[in-house]
Amino acid sequence: MDKRIATLEEAVAPIQDGASVMIGGFGNSGVPFGLIDALIAKRARNLTIISNNAGAGDFGLGLLLREGLVSKFICSYPRSRGSVWFEKAYAAGEIALEIIPQGTLAERIRAAGAGLGGFLTPTGFGTRLAEGKETRVIDGKGYVFELPLSADFALIRAERGDRWGNLSYHGTARNFNPVMATAARHSIAEVRELSETPLDPERVVSPGIFIDHVVEYGVRP
């Protein structure tokens, strides 16, 4: 079992036009910048991107948006300082947006990875974001029914990995990466350091069973 792959280019090769792609990260922390750059170079178009933020500036998700490769964005918070390319595309009507409360986004992704058919969350009950959704009141508390959210691919950023695809993370760069790794048909991890020896099984955060390929990308933002 050896999930290592030599280059970022090979790692993103299976991603075709029209694919849905989860991308880990929160702000600029834990973002798989190497894989995003490779995806931009590949120029796969008409992508659906699932990521918490919509990038800032002319790099990472911002660059992906600037290049016009994204037709739909699913996220919780696309309005960070510097999210100019998203705002431009949105104002021009060139991009579809699905806005999801952050915890519901994480939980929908988890539900997909965990084989569940949906869940009831109190989040958003009675608000505009629950409009048109099935709701239920249990013991006087209102809940919204939410469906699982999966994707064709997940691009993951981790700190260390081994040839089995086991991953560990660094600080708050963990964020959406472990849960997204569980919910894609094909998960690709970029790691700052590929370990020659197996990771300590007590320290593995993402078991390799969730990871299809792992590629080293030593740059830390």
Add this chain to the structure above:
Amino acid sequence: MDKRIATLEEAVAPIQDGASVMIGGFGNSGVPFGLIDALIAKRARNLTIISNNAGAGDFGLGLLLREGLVSKFICSYPRSRGSVWFEKAYAAGEIALEIIPQGTLAERIRAAGAGLGGFLTPTGFGTRLAEGKETRVIDGKGYVFELPLSADFALIRAERGDRWGNLSYHGTARNFNPVMATAARHSIAEVRELSETPLDPERVVSPGIFIDHVVEYGVRP
């Protein structure tokens, strides 16, 4: 913030007759034997116990059952070799049993800890264990609706802990402990080793926010 408590006896003091108590462990691995012994010594009665197995022999859960302190057992697998005291009480009609598929048990506990109102699982669809339950078919796949499962107390076994209640585990002794710690109104952890210094934040499996008290019990089964 100091969640350390000096003795097992003090740790279980809040547990009263009629309480519901989650108890970590799978087989004899990861079972909080020290806390169970203290609970038996306290002789709280009419307990509802939520634990994967129903003990084996005359120690731990087996002893708790032999002493007649349990009126209801919620579990997935009460029929391990040596579960004689459970079998006796069950045959005599002295104990109520709720049997739940193991993954549904874990997920119902997680849902309680995560503030969800319930979830749809494919597990058990079309079987006797789904009788009387709400079901739904989504994209041709059948699901059973399951409610969260919480408890008054959780008794947790961990390897190391610190004064903030952060916990790490050992091997397969992790099992139900982390998820149960999230779902009780009062969670008590027995740790093999209380660390004087904070645990490495990268290695914490149960953040201390889930733990109310931590007590050292150095015996490893």
Add this chain to the structure above:
Amino acid sequence: MISLTDEQLAARLALDIPDGAYVNLGIGKPTHVSSYVPADREVLYHSENGIIGVGPTPVEGEEDPEMIDASKRLITVAPGAAFFEHADSFAIMRGGHIDIAVLGAYQVAENGDLANWATQDEKFPPAVGGAMDLVVGVPCIFVMMKHVNKDGSPKLLKRCSYPLTGLGVVNRVYTDLAVLDVTPDGFRLVELTDGNSLADVQAVTEARILPPS
């Protein structure tokens, strides 16, 4: 009227954060609260992006670009900290484990409704973040905001006009002019900023303010 500065307001609110509390400070001004909590109180700060135990801003030269809080500010790590991933982080928020959350707001209604994620101004794309999860999960929601908008219009209302973040979720509002509890009977005055009168504050508040009980 006497109006607290943002820093004075953060300092006032900080007095009500007890020792041993788990606290989530919303993005923006609420993050300043931690600087003013008395040093003899040990408080652990949760940030939605996966940490309990947010420490102070790093000193120059010791920044780690992958160690940030929900506001994307660089942080350090306090003793007793733990890292976790997003699904777990929001399980902590939604599951009732955090004691207090401090949030900013556009509007608060006398029934506790909170509007803090969108205005009626649709020029910008909507963005919700984690606020909706916090308000349904955290048992004690403190709002920290200016008492009135820049144009003088009230933010403490009978009913919110902006899209809601949560229904009946606010417990207490700290403004530059006063501190008010949300009660079953509506807003009730807790204290006035020194020098203000209830009548003065009421005059710039749409909802009725009940006197201290």
Add this chain to the structure above:
Amino acid sequence: MISLTDEQLAARLALDIPDGAYVNLGIGKPTHVSSYVPADREVLYHSENGIIGVGPTPVEGEEDPEMIDASKRLITVAPGAAFFEHADSFAIMRGGHIDIAVLGAYQVAENGDLANWATQDEKFPPAVGGAMDLVVGVPCIFVMMKHVNKDGSPKLLKRCSYPLTGLGVVNRVYTDLAVLDVTPDGFRLVELTDGNSLADVQAVTEARILPPS
């Protein structure tokens, strides 16, 4: 008729476990399969109690009582292993991440229904464990069992009479007498244990067995 021993049956099944697979071996006899997987194949074994990478039984003196598998047997840890907690372990099972599960059975029906957790004998308390989660989540379910009961009654049936574990979930059945696939048309013979004829095997099988296609 020629009947494989339990060990021969485990060895036969082991040939069908491919290199690089993630496999869950059910409690009891299926756990023996790993001993027979060819040494040039790297297979990672998942156990429901929180490990991927179950290694062989420990040598005497190196047992760790808290390192066990779902059968509560003492285990070691293979290279590439990871530990996790129960909710995560069953997310792995239910979420379709494991490639193959090998389970014992009381009964298998020609429509793929599986009965392996309860008989009609109600003397003992019911016990379900993790089998129901495995069968809904793992895309390839191998059953490994005796072809008939001790009293000679069939276990491969038109419809199961015992309480079901899952509906239409079994892909292939390995018995001491034959290997059979579950197809939309019913059981289809894959191979016979050397020396047996299809007619012989059919004679002790309630369901119809189709010849190899």
